[in-house]
Amino acid sequence: MLNVDQITKVYQSGERSLKVLHDISFSIPQGQMCAIVGPSGSGKTTLLGLCAGLDTPTSGDVYINNRRLTGLSEDQLSALRNELVGFVFQSFQLIPTLTAIENVMVPLELRGERGADKMAAELLTRVGLADRLDHYPAQLSGGEQQRVAIARAFINRPVLMFADEPTGNLDSDTSESIVELLFELNRDAGTTLVMVTHDLELAARTHRVIRLRSGHILSDELTENAPVAQQAAQKPSESTDTNPTAGSQTDDASQTSSAPSAEEETIVDDAPSDSTVSREQTV
Numbered sequence: 608m609l610n611v612d613q614i615t616k617v618y619q620s621g622e623r624s625l626k627v628l629h630d631i632s633f634s635i636p637q638g639q640m641c642a643i644v645g646p647s648g649s650g651k652t653t654l655l656g657l658c659a660g661l662d663t664p665t666s667g668d669v670y671i672n673n674r675r676l677t678g679l680s681e682d683q684l685s686a687l688r689n690e691l692v693g694f695v696f697q698s699f700q701l702i703p704t705l706t707a708i709e710n711v712m713v714p715l716e717l718r719g720e721r722g723a724d725k726m727a728a729e730l731l732t733r734v735g736l737a738d739r740l741d742h743y744p745a746q747l748s749g750g751e752q753q754r755v756a757i758a759r760a761f762i763n764r765p766v767l768m769f770a771d772e773p774t775g776n777l778d779s780d781t782s783e784s785i786v787e788l789l790f791e792l793n794r795d796a797g798t799t800l801v802m803v804t805h806d807l808e809l810a811a812r813t814h815r816v817i818r819l820r821s822g823h824i825l826s827d828e829l830t831e832n833a834p835v836a837q838q839a840a841q842k843p844s845e846s847t848d849t850n851p852t853a854g855s856q857t858d859d860a861s862q863t864s865s866a867p868s869a870e871e872e873t874i875v876d877d878a879p880s881d882s883t884v885s886r887e888q889t890v
Contacts, residue, residue, distance in 0.1 A: 608632065610862070611668075613631070613672075614666065614667030615667055616822075626733045627822050628657070629689065631654060631824060636876070638797050639799055639815060641801050649820050658711060658801060663677070692768070693771070694769050708727045711731060711755060714763040715727075715762055715763060728740060734757060753776075757773075761798075770789065770804075772803060773804075814834070
């Protein structure tokens with residue numbers, strides 16, 4: 608479903624090379640829920656943006672449903688995302704001038720599909736917003752806005768869902784209901800979920816956890832929630848210790864890389880541009 612092959616991301620700042628990701632490789636099969644965790648500046652959001660085709664790697668390749676993203680034009684990438692991908696963001700990314708139902712309808716309207724209003728109303732009802740269809744984002748609470756965003760993410764029936772800190776702007780009680788909703792819709796649709804989060808308890812509820820540190824994969828492990836079939840088919844690398852310099856090569860499902868030496872490029876936090884997505888990109 609999602610294949611990442613030795614991708615590296617380097618930003619140029621004057622004469623300095625700022626390397627954010629180092630030769631990252633892993634594969635995520637259909638239906639798996641995978642969390643990407645790590646401290647701030649570890650490269651999580653940059654990696655998510657590269658996986659979704661929102662940015663281009665300096666080297667390496669990303670494949671979604673066996674389609675290579677490298678070399679596609681922006682129009683081709685937008686069409687692929689609208690066909691195969693859904694997004695849920697920390698900041699909701701709703702269009703303020705559209706009502707809840709109009710926001711949810713956008714992906715299908717861009718496809719020219721009929722019946723978008725009916726499908727949007729059904730999804731909003733399922734996420735508990737049947738009485739908020741005609742409300743604008745400013746008239747909704749944070750939890751309600753995220754429910755609208757989740758409904759929009761699922762309306763195009765994606766095969767791959769990306770979630771970037773989906774509960775980051777919500778209180779604990781609201782976060783729990785949003786997580787349950789996201790997981791429920793994901794299970795029902797059989798969607799592959801790739802989620803970036805700082806919440807280790809939330810990550811442990813997925814099937815697999817990939818840990819990043821300084822742009823390297825520190826560990827890649829299935830959780831106790833992983834279906835038996837996944838456990839039999841995959842053997843991700845085991846974490847050796849908390850020192851990324853102990854990295855080793857792994858099987859096709861994942862790769863652990865060694866940390867850079869002092870002479871290598873400086874590691875920086877995720878570039879701000881990776882976490883800010885325009886309306887065109889989200890749909």
